[in-house]
Amino acid sequence: MKHGVTQRVDHLVRQLVPASLVLILVIMQAIPWHLPALAGVVPALPMIGIYYWSVYRPDLLVPSVAFATGLVNDVVLGGPIGISSLAFLVIQGMTASQTRFFNGKSFLVIWSGFALLAAAALLVELVLDGLVFSRTPLVSALVIQYLLTVCLYPVVSWLFSRLQLFWLRDE
Amino acid sequence: MKQHPGMVGRLATLRLLAQRFAFLALVLASFAMMLLGKADTIVVERLRVLIDDGLSPVLQVLSRPASAVHSVVDAVHDLASLRAENVRLAEENARLMHWQTVARELDNENKALRSQLNYAPDPDSAFITARVFGDTGEAFGRSMLISAGTREGVRKGQAVIAGENLVGRIVEVGDRTARILLLTDPSSNIPVVIEGTRAKAILAGDNSDRPRLNLLLSANSNAAVGSRVVTSGHGGAFPPGMPVGVIASIQDGVARVEPFVHRYQLEYVTVVDYGLPGVLPSDQSDSGK
16 A cells, blocks of 8 residues: 555645646736836736646646636636636647647747747737727737746746756656 | 557547547637626626635735835835925925815805705715735736725725725625726726816726826816816716826827826725715616625
């Protein structure tokens, strides 16, 4: 009986690491930072999490995780629900279909991949928000949001790679 | 045993198919959610409130360090401008003392006149002060989460103020949390008047920091840069005379208002219940339940 209860719980907890980290990013972007410069725009942090784990642990970041975290993200942001779910599914789906491409690529390639997919995901949000809910954002705010998100990728990705080493190494 | 590799291969294809199917189903579910949300069903609102209430303890804890950093930065700023600020405050105090005397006289006069006219006073208002723990700055909408809900007596449509100035109104109420729709959100339309002119207008948010002022009559001549804008009380959502902002610019016939309150400054807000029926259609459905 080597596979005791503790071991199974341990396994389950490790399985939930990527989803929990994406949820933490969702919460991080909703905290009032009281920064005049940030007023109005906050980087779309959860997209970084979705992309990172889809690239490095596609077995743990499955479509249902992308969908569920997207739902929570929409609620926290107070926007129409379903839009982030779809945007996250776009990132997850496109990354998952290219696992062979991403395998063993340098950081720069992965970062560029994120820049592309984040643009695609924000475009999906823009189109749906406009078509279904006739909400139009300030283009400048959207561009700033995109640039901030892409610029923050290395930081979040570095943190996640540390955590991945720490928690998910022996799997 | 020879069948083994074939079985594995078939299982893998099956699994792949199942994953594809799950992905497609979830994409469809996202669209379904959007349509459900567009129809404004109670289910969606329940779901929102449930998630907001569930996340609020985490958000509240995490927002503490952020506001601690904010107050340290503020303290340093204050130290630097202490002297100048002191002089300014002394001047302002002298001016306000004068106004206080005037206000007292006017208050007495008002009371006397009201008693002569048998005037029906405005309903008394109740205040609920709450902490802002969620500031969701995104490119599409402007709202905030506060730490008070139905339990504290917050209702949909109530006005939210900081100091004396209007911040927005309540659009979503959970058990312990509520969401404020800020003046700058595209779905925020507030009936206002330009102070001193009685020119009526609608203050419409459009995601920029300065909402548009849509004048109801072609009374453009009345709007001048620097004029104060206050709530008109029309529609019954807000009491009249609540300060909103000043006209900051008029370009091509479009006046824009700089609100008195900036979102990044907000740490505590006050929800005000004036006992007036709100303009939101959902208010009736809420009270009818």
